Amino acid sequence: MHFDIPDLRMFIHVAEAASMTAGARRANISTAAASTRIKTLEGRLNTRLFYRDSQGVELTPAGQKLLKHARAIMRQVEYVKSDFSDHSSSDVGHIKIFANTTAVTDFMPEVLANFLSQRPAISIDLQERLTNDIFRGVLDGAADFGVTSGEIKIRGLEALPFSVDRLVVVVPKHHPISSSDIVSFQKTLEYPYVGLHEGSTLLQFLKAQVEEIGVQLPLRIQVYGFEAACRMIEAGVGIGVLPESSAIRYQKIMSVDLIHLEEAWASRARSIVVREYESLPESSKELIREIKKFHQ
Incomplete structure (x- = not known):
C-alpha cells in the first residue's frame, strides 16, 4: 500500500x-x-x-484511526528533517509539549527560558492539557512529549520520572486548622x-478524590493560576490544595x-x-535532560 506524505499532511489539515475548504487553505491549495x-x-x-455535509466534514471511525497514524508518521518525518538539518541537531527544530497545570505554571517557564536563550533556532509549543489528553496526544503523535503527575497506566508510553509533586493545603493565617x-x-x-479553572489537571484530580469519598468539592471561587489562588486564600475567601513548590x-x-x-x-x-x-x-532529548537537571 502506497502513501504520499503530502496526502497524509492534507488529510491531517x-x-x-x-x-x-479550511484544510485546503492551511495547505495552500485549492479546495x-x-x-x-x-x-x-x-x-x-x-x-x-x-x-460530508453542508456544515463541513467529520471523521469516520476509519478516519479517526488514520489520523492517529498520520500524526505519528508526520511527527517522524519532522524528526528526520531535524536530525539531518545543516544545523546542529540539538540546536534546531520545533518541539510540541502537552503538560499539566503544575508544569505549565510552576517550572516549565524557567526551564524553557534558559533552554531557548541558548538555542535561537528552536521553537516551542507548550499547551496545558488534562492528564488523559496528555496521554492521548503523545500516543497519537500530536505532541512530542508530555509532562504529568501521578500513575501512568497507559500502554504504548514510556514514563521518565524526574521529581515528586507534593500537594499541600494552603490556608490564611489564623485559620482554624492553620496550627x-x-x-x-x-x-x-x-x-x-479556592479552586483552579475547569481546564486544570489539579482540579480534575481533586474532584476525583472527593468522588471516592462520596461528597462534592466545596468550591467557592475558581481562578487561573497558583498566584491568584494564593491571593484569594490570603484574603480569606477559602482554602486550597496546591503543589508545595x-x-x-x-x-x-x-x-x-x-x-x-x-x-x-x-x-x-x-x-x-x-x-x-x-x-x-536531539532537540527534544536535550530539553528532557534540561527538565531533569532543573529538578536535581
Missing part, C-alpha cells in the same frame, strides 16, 4: 479543521485539489475517511475552597500557612511521557 487528494487516499485505503502540621483531605472539605514560593510574600495532607496520594511522581525516547530528535 482537513481533519483538524473539520472543513475541506478541489484537496478533495481530489482525499478521494485518492480513500481509494488507496478502500475506505471512507470523512462524513496543624498535618490534616486529612476530608477534614479540609469542611471549609470553602508553588505554595512555598508564594508563602514568602503572602500571609498563608501550609499544611501537609496525610493521604498517600498527596505525593505524586512527576514524569515525562514519550512514545519512544530513542526515536526523538
Whole structure:
C-alpha cells in the first residue's frame, strides 16, 4: 500500500479543521485539489475517511484511526528533517509539549527560558492539557512529549520520572486548622475552597478524590493560576490544595500557612511521557535532560 506524505499532511489539515475548504487553505491549495487528494487516499485505503455535509466534514471511525497514524508518521518525518538539518541537531527544530497545570505554571517557564536563550533556532509549543489528553496526544503523535503527575497506566508510553509533586493545603493565617502540621483531605472539605479553572489537571484530580469519598468539592471561587489562588486564600475567601513548590514560593510574600495532607496520594511522581525516547530528535532529548537537571 502506497502513501504520499503530502496526502497524509492534507488529510491531517482537513481533519483538524473539520472543513475541506479550511484544510485546503492551511495547505495552500485549492479546495478541489484537496478533495481530489482525499478521494485518492480513500481509494488507496478502500475506505471512507470523512462524513460530508453542508456544515463541513467529520471523521469516520476509519478516519479517526488514520489520523492517529498520520500524526505519528508526520511527527517522524519532522524528526528526520531535524536530525539531518545543516544545523546542529540539538540546536534546531520545533518541539510540541502537552503538560499539566503544575508544569505549565510552576517550572516549565524557567526551564524553557534558559533552554531557548541558548538555542535561537528552536521553537516551542507548550499547551496545558488534562492528564488523559496528555496521554492521548503523545500516543497519537500530536505532541512530542508530555509532562504529568501521578500513575501512568497507559500502554504504548514510556514514563521518565524526574521529581515528586507534593500537594499541600494552603490556608490564611489564623485559620482554624492553620496550627496543624498535618490534616486529612476530608477534614479540609469542611471549609470553602479556592479552586483552579475547569481546564486544570489539579482540579480534575481533586474532584476525583472527593468522588471516592462520596461528597462534592466545596468550591467557592475558581481562578487561573497558583498566584491568584494564593491571593484569594490570603484574603480569606477559602482554602486550597496546591503543589508545595508553588505554595512555598508564594508563602514568602503572602500571609498563608501550609499544611501537609496525610493521604498517600498527596505525593505524586512527576514524569515525562514519550512514545519512544530513542526515536526523538536531539532537540527534544536535550530539553528532557534540561527538565531533569532543573529538578536535581
